[in-house]
Amino acid sequence: MMRQYELVERVAAYKPDLDEGLLNRAYVYAMQKHGSQMRASGDPYFSHPLEVAAILTEMHLDEATIAVALLHDTIEDTDATRKEIDQIFGSKIGQLVEGLTKLKRLDLVSKKAEQAENLRKLLLAVADDIRVLLVKLADRLHNMRTLGHMREDKRARIAHETMDIYAPLAGRMGMQGMREELENLAFRHINREAYDTITERLAELRERHAETIETIERDLTERLHANGIEAKVTGRQKKPYSVFSKMQRKALSLEQLSDIFGFRVIVGDEDACYRTLGIIHRTWPTVPGRFKDYISTPKQNDYRSIHTTIVGPSRQRVELQIRTQQMHEIADYGIAAHAVYKDGGFDQNKPVVLSKDSNAYGWLRRTIELLAEADNPQEFLEHTKLELFQDQVFCFTPKGRLIALPRGATPIDFAYAVHTDIGDTCVGCKVNGRTMPLVTELRNGDEVEIIRAKGATPPQAWESVAITGKARSAIRRAARISIRRQYSGLGQQILERTFARSGKSFSRDALKPLIGKVGHRDIEDALAAVGRGELSSQDVLRAVHPDYQDSRAKRVPGPGGEKGWFNIDTAAGMIFRVPGLATNGSGEPGTDAIPIRGVGDDLPVRFGPDGAVPGDRIVGILEPGKGITIYPIQSPALIAFDDEPENWVDVRWDIDAGMNTRFPARIALAVINEPGTLAEVAETIAANDVNIHNLSMTAMAEDFTRMIVDLEVWDLQHLNRTLSQLRAKPCVSEVSRMNG
Structure with a gap:
């Protein structure tokens, strides 16, 4: 074990003007506090902080950092207090020792949120004073050098933890020598056979x-x-x-x-x-x-x-x-050498921060920005790990600005690296003057020009293409905002119609004082919850008008097996026939029905498994977390929602001649099992300008096969014309639409 004078001599060799008294006090204090404590190896516990200090002397760090290394376990493992350390060594050293105590573990086998929170604390502390990271990495390096004395399960956990967090973090801070040693020590315990x-x-x-x-x-x-x-x-x-x-x-x-x-x-x-x-x-x-x-x-x-x-x-x-x-x-x-080369060197009473000219500082600043952008700790952890493990390519903007990106990055990552707004409005790119796909992998020296469109929003699918944490975070955030806006708009329409049918008038101002009552933080959250089906429009109506009496209609099958459905007005006791949820009794949707254009609409709308096409009389079912699902009124699937009248939504088609949108429909065919049948069916469908989205075939008997075909058509007339031509084919025994 290194003696007190040997430690002082080590530091004096590169810093003749050192504060020798500080080192002596720290050495004696730490040795006394750890006393008879022992490590798993059987060595005195004090040997550990002493070896951590020795590692830092190899980096030529100042006596204040060496003192912190000697003291770093005292608050954690002895009866030492922050107040006592402040009195003996000064408040700055006390602050660093306490900071390292709070960052004692980054436990990969703990809950992800806890791990992410510890990593967040570490990066924030490093941003405040890089000596926190230097001591932390030296602490981990000595623990890895002596890892063989630990239990096997603990060795594996600590080795994976080192490989996943500490080694790449050392690399990101430019400390390549430490990174290599940490990786090799971890590799030895993770895959001993390959290592040997x-x-x-x-x-x-x-x-x-x-x-x-x-x-x-x-x-x-x-x-x-x-x-x-x-x-x-x-x-x-x-x-x-x-x-x-x-x-x-x-x-x-x-x-x-x-x-x-x-x-x-x-x-x-x-x-x-x-x-x-x-x-x-x-x-x-x-x-x-x-x-x-x-x-x-x-x-x-x-x-x-x-x-x-x-x-x-x-x-x-x-x-x-x-x-x-x-x-x-x-x-x-790395950053340790940067600190040494700074004018004036260290001052033990001032924080040591990375120069703003340092690339490591830029990476740290960008990573900390993710703390604010990530919605939850797990997201932040994911993004930080992505950043830690990547090598780099260097690309340029048309004006010559250098953009450093992880290897494998795409123009999507490039756009977000320039600015979040550029990424959000990106619709295309040119790489070295040529128009290229946004999924193109960028290479060193590429000049990238981003093509933007006002009002554009990033597709959610970009998240699987982007590889930088910043791009993924921004895409996810934009998707959340877009979806929230859609559900909020749908929720407002639902509430307006619910209030109107009850003879009331809906206003945001009336709902504001009651936000807490309906369990949400703000108006947009409440409206989005209604749009997602998580909050009943009737509950909102009753919250605003407590004296409101429910007189909703109950939907029941027609008497005597008559085809169709009926509404029973529970307030008036009247029964009247309605093919949808129309309130005008004409067999057509009411004028206050929500207009539906298709899946590409700005409302969160999807179609039931059997589809629906313009010309069908339709009804919407508000399903929690899914928005509105559209069914033809004759669909047997609607029976499952008979006991949920509050989730039935009055909807109508809003289609014009200029729209170029196909709609889903599912058909069933019984066809003769002979060569060429499938080709003839497909040719007939294609000749009618109908798209086949999916097809499955099942043997019914030796001579017949059942086909289920998902089609995409313009409207009901287009679908019926196709069905008629299929029926006329000799190879087709039967064809029908699958929605009753």
């Missing part, structure tokens, strides 16, 4: 290619020195998890991977990076498509380097990364 196999094979390859690696290092160093560039060239081997994930992602064997070995070339400045690149490309042939300049276009986690692949001295592919020492430290330590 790949580790063994990598060791064999390293031994086999040791001489080649030394030769390339020497050749590169000498070549660059001869051209006036002093460089440090080091060979490196991919980590086991990196190899495994690439094999899985690209379905390759280990022998097929061309970049297991790579080389880092560290030079003095940015200009030397490009000069080095020129020398290398003039000396060895390059592999096409394997060049990336992350210096001019940094990654979202602020990673900067030049990547290129050449065909090396022994005709093998060699991957090279060219960077400066500062770029190298930022690549390894």
Whole structure:
């Protein structure tokens, strides 16, 4: 276990002006508080915060951060209090220690809402002071290094948790060295067999290619020195998890991977990076498509380097990364290195926040914006995980603005990345000047122009196409708003007609004071609930007019088996025949019926399984959560709703000659079972300009087959003409419409 003076010496090596007293007080306080506590490994518990502090010294962090690392478990696991820590170490350190206590666990086996809430707290705390994340990641790294002492079930949970949250979060913050170690430690416990196999094979390859690696290092160093560039060239081997994930992602064997070995070339400045690149490309042939300049276009986690692949001295592919020492430290330590390079360094009494020029800060800010946009914690968690795991492509707007997107992103994601309003009104796109589908996968360097239409709204199906959290969240939100607006409009129409039939007048103002009484937050919510069938229009009527007496008609079958239905006016005791819910007794819908144009209407309307077409006398059934379902009045399915008179809605067709809309109808045919029958039926239907939406066939007997065909027709006349022509076919024994 590291001694007190050794910890002080570590920090003094890179920060000569350190506050030695702060470190000494924190060391002694934490050791006394943890006392005789032991870890699962049998080591004193204090060894854990001490090792966390040691990890942070490797990142050259200030003494305040090291002190927080020493103290991070004291409030959680000892009798220490926030007040006591404030008195001894200052309020800022006390705030950080308490913040880490609240973020003690991100438990993947807990409820999703709880997990999301903990992740939300973590990101908000990181936005306030990045030292929270640095200590949290160091804490997790040491726990992973000692995970073998835990129970097997706990090891699996913690390893998955690390792979799903902590490792990608470290990567997003640019801390590549920590990400790689966390991934490999987690991989070892998640898939031990694969880990051992790949580790063994990598060791064999390293031994086999040791001489080649030394030769390339020497050749590169000498070549660059001869051209006036002093460089440090080091060979490196991919980590086991990196190899495994690439094999899985690209379905390759280990022998097929061309970049297991790579080389880092560290030079003095940015200009030397490009000069080095020129020398290398003039000396060895390059592999096409394997060049990336992350210096001019940094990654979202602020990673900067030049990547290129050449065909090396022994005709093998060699991957090279060219960077400066500062770029190298930022690549390894990410936001920790950024904090070190800031003017003035750390101040223990002030929060350390990411620079607004940092891409990591931009990602963090956008992710926190999702907190407000997501409707629930699970949504936020889903979006954040999507963002954490994605690699990047870089695209441009027509004006040259750079947009970084996850790999696999589409123009839909691009539109929402530019601005939510652009995504919401997007109707098309041009990629590199050519009109392309919105599902096109974007590539590095694409110029994307979004075509917009005023008043357009994103289809809900886009949610399955978009891959960024921002786009999915915005599409889902727009769909909710659109559906709410539709149901709200339908609810208002239902209430207006309900009130009118009762001799009352509906107004929003009259309903406002009673919103709480009907169990909703605002007028729109209440109207939408009526439209969805979740709130009865009669209940709203009684809430507004408590003295109202229900005199609704009850629908009953005709006497003596007579075909048709009758209404019994329960108030007047009168019986009159109505083929729908018409109130004028004429056999046609009343003038106050809700107009129905079709499924594409702006009301949430759908048709029953057997369909309905213009010319049918129709009735609407308000089903909870589904809106209005339209049935022909003769449909046997309506019997199921006899005991729900409050859900019957008076509807009428609203069709004009200019409409180009087909409507659903289902027919049944009994046909002769012989070759060519199906073709003849299909030809007859097609000759009548009728579309077949679905078809099923069942054997009735040896010589006959029953067909159920879902058609799409213009109206009742169009359907009847088609049925007549089908009846005339010799192969058709019987044909009828399936709605009674």
